[in-house]
Amino acid sequence: MRYLPHTPADRRAMLAAIGVPSVDSLYRDVPASVPQKPRFDLPDHQSELAVERALTALAEKNVAAGAVPSFLGAGAYRHHVPAAVDHLIQRGEFLTSYTPYQPEVSQGTLQYLYEFQTLVADLFGMEIANASMYDGATATAEAALMARRVTRRNRIVLSGGLHPQYRDVTTTSFKHLEASVVALPPDPSGGERAVDAIDGETACVVVQYPDMFGRIADLTALASACHAKGALLVVAVSEVVALGLIEPPGAMGADIVAAEGRSLGNALNFGGPYLGLFATRERFVRQMPGRVVGETVDVDGRRGWVLTLSTREQHIRREKATSNICTNSGLCALAFTIHAALLGADGLARLAALNHAHAVRLAERLARIAGVRVVTEAFFNEFTVVLPKPAVPVVEALAARGVLGGVPLARLYPEVPSFADRLLVAATETNTEADMDRFAALLAEVLQ
8 A cells, every 4th residue: 555654574574573474364364255355336447537427416416505495404504604714714824734733833823723712702701712622512522521520520411402413422422431411301392490400419511502492591590500509501502603692601600611613614514524612711721621722922022822721632641631632623713713703793793683583584484384383482593393294204395396494303303203293494694585485385385
């Protein structure tokens, strides 16, 4: 293999060291009936042009979210990304740079990460933020692990309104720890009382804001209840644009905020890459995972940036590390920073207001359809509706007619039979009045 640097002499030396005569002998336990080079139902070779045509034909079988009116959400929201973002992140000094292992020669990277942290902390109403993580789901799991370290308790309570994928990632992260994860049942009606699940062994309560069903709740009382029992409140945010309009989690008493930041600066891209945001109170900073970039001055008094904290296992002993996450989503964080800076506080507020206004108008249209009922009373840009028919075939019929009409809750919660007729619908600034009219008309047609 041309990508392996070992010479024949290197290979002979390694085989001699382990006492094996040849590479083939390493596979002697593989039965002779198993082909060593399996044949695939693919042509041996084609020209570059033929391969491009074949792959293009395969890609055209997909319905891209940007090709038709799309009302998909559930943690992956379609937003417009300004052309300036893509242009700037493709500059060579950004596109090819990586982890700043030598901070003194990585001042540009460290500066934008510092600005990124400042934006995230301000957006969440928190005191300090890290230099990004993988995505919202893993950031939520890391927040629960951090709460366990801070409180030295082993019981984690997950709200039923938490995204099921965030729930599953968090549960998996605790699978082999001496800890218990209590996942409350999903409740679209808003009747959950997470406060009743808090006891003296609870490390944290994890809630989503807005929650999985689109609801916006005041978390102040829950934060107070957590603190009264010595627990922390962890808030997960899957739609960061909402924070341009609604109260930031820090203002309601959140101790840790974990979020998905892809909505700003980053396209959907068929599932990734995504961007994890993470912020906390300053008193917890030494237990925060990831890395922190700080501002300093050099020996001549000039402004500069350094890695202030980087307690990850590649920099510190494994047992002392706060996380095994060994990188940050640097380019995605830069795209987020550029988009947020282009918008500014007023621009983000206007973008959020536009999202909410579109969602309200869509909800009004859908509520006028016979048999359709909007069950989310207070929402940002996403809400739940109850249909007179099972949602999965309805959504498939809409897709066949050229509209991506939302996410059936049955696909996310197959274990809950009562969700069969519930549909999660999102509207953003990318949806036009014509898109909404078409969705409503086709939904009425499909439901007849």
